[in-house]
Amino acid sequence: MHPSRPLSAGFACLFLLLAGACSSASHSVRAVGTGTALPPPDTTNAAGAYEGASEYRLGASDLIEISVFGVDELNRTTRVNSNGQISLPLVGGVIAGGKTVPELETELTRRYAESYLQNPQVTVFVKEFSSQRITLEGALKKPGIYPLTGRVTLLQAIAIAEGLDPLADLRAVVLFRQIDGQKLAAVYDMRELRSGRVEDPQLFGDDIIVVETSGSKTALRRFIEAVPVIGVFWRPYY
Incomplete structure (x- = not known):
C-alpha cells in the first residue's frame, strides 16, 4: 500500500x-x-472489503483472479481498468465494475457457455480491493x-x-x-x-x-x- x-x-x-x-x-x-x-x-x-463478501461490488484497480475449472489456459489474474472492464481470452472485454463476485461469475459462466465450453465452472476471487x-x-x-x-x-x-x-x-x-x-x-x-x-x-x-x-x-x-x-x-x- x-x-x-x-x-x-x-x-x-x-x-x-x-x-x-x-x-x-x-x-x-x-x-x-x-x-x-x-x-x-x-x-x-x-x-x-473482505474475502468472500458477496455484497462487495468491484471497482477500478481491483485485482481479481479468475479460474475456469479444468481449463488452466483460461485462468487469469487481471486488474479492473478505469472503465470497469477486464479482458479475457475467448470472451474479450467484460464489464466487471459495479458487479458483485457472484454476478461476475454468472456473467463469465454465461459468456463461456455460449460458444466455447459445456457447463463451465468459473470462480472469481478478489486479491486486492484497491477501489x-x-x-x-x-x-x-x-x-x-x-x-x-x-x-x-x-x-x-x-x-x-x-x-x-x-x-x-x-x-x-x-x-x-x-x-x-x-x-x-x-x-x-x-x-x-x-x-x-x-x-x-x-x-x-x-x-x-x-x-x-x-x-x-x-x-x-x-x-x-x-x-x-x-x-x-x-x-x-x-
Whole structure:
C-alpha cells in the first residue's frame, strides 16, 4: 500500500466538524451499542472489503483472479481498468465494475457457455480491493489515504502507516464509520488492542482513523474525553 498526499486540510475540517458536537459532553454523544464488535458500514456506499463478501461490488484497480475449472489456459489474474472492464481470452472485454463476485461469475459462466465450453465452472476471487480506501490521520508516521488490499484490521492499518508518532496518545485512537446514514465513532486504547483484551476491529472502505496527540486541546480531544468507556461505540451529534 502507498498513501496519497497528507490530509492536513481534511484533518482540520474533521476537527471543525466535531467542534459543534463536543461543546457539551452530556448532549454530544450517546451509546448505540456496547462491546467491540463494530457493525459494518452501509453497503450502499462502503461495501466491506473482505474475502468472500458477496455484497462487495468491484471497482477500478481491483485485482481479481479468475479460474475456469479444468481449463488452466483460461485462468487469469487481471486488474479492473478505469472503465470497469477486464479482458479475457475467448470472451474479450467484460464489464466487471459495479458487479458483485457472484454476478461476475454468472456473467463469465454465461459468456463461456455460449460458444466455447459445456457447463463451465468459473470462480472469481478478489486479491486486492484497491477501489476501497481508508483514511489514516493525526499522530502517525505516514498519514494518508491507503487502499484496502484484502482483510485489514485497525492495528494492521496503523502498521501500514509505519506506526504511531512518538507523541501519539495511546488512549486516543478514534475510528469513524458511516452506518445507517449516520456518522459513528469508536475510541480505542492501543495498549488494550495490542494485548488482545479488546477485539482488533476489521476496517471497511471509507473508514477514517484519527490518532490524537498527547496533551492536545482540540475538539477531538473533548469528544474523546466525553466517552467514558474505551472500546464502546458512540454516535457524535453535529
